[in-house]
Amino acid sequence: MAYDDQNIFAKILRGEIPCDKVYENDHALAFRDIAPQAPVHVLVIPKGRYVSMADFSANASDAEMAALLRAVGKVARDAGVEDTGYRILANHGPDSRQEVPHLHIHVFGGRDMGGMIPQS
Numbered sequence: 421m422a423y424d425d426q427n428i429f430a431k432i433l434r435g436e437i438p439c440d441k442v443y444e445n446d447h448a449l450a451f452r453d454i455a456p457q458a459p460v461h462v463l464v465i466p467k468g469r470y471v472s473m474a475d476f477s478a479n480a481s482d483a484e485m486a487a488l489l490r491a492v493g494k495v496a497r498d499a500g501v502e503d504t505g506y507r508i509l510a511n512h513g514p515d516s517r518q519e520v521p522h523l524h525i526h527v528f529g530g531r532d533m534g535g536m537i538p539q540s
């Protein structure tokens with residue numbers, strides 16, 4: 421799938437629409453989800469133009485990959501959920517119901533997350 425420069429996270433990265441930023445490094449940006457599904461619900465995205473984890477894992481540089489994962493760890497630490505626990509999740513493609521075609525890692529925490537995969 422080709423990258424769509426009009427996707428909502430591309431607009432956030434360009435500063436065309438606002439976000440509630442919690443962290444940023446050279447290659448990654450983290451901001452609160454607009455419709456949180458847990459007390460802590462942060463999205464961590466690469467600054468580069470990557471559609472999904474499939475695209476990112478195949479095409480991103482080692483520096484971009486390291487920056488994204490380090491951002492995930494930092495976000496969880498700063499949110500205070502490292503001891504209580506948290507879940508990370510990245511949707512890719514139709515079966516996962518990925519909505520925004522720019523790679524994003526969800527960080528959920530602040531409550532019991534329940535079972536890993538819903539059955540329906």
Ligand code: 5GP
Pocket residue numbers: 428439440451452453454455456510511517518519520521
């Ligand atoms: P997906 O289903 O693609 O894994 O998740 C997309 C996420 O992006 C959803 O949790 C949704 O609430 C969030 N989202 C969609 N539009 C916006 C927005 O404009 N700002 C922020 N902060 N989050 C958004």
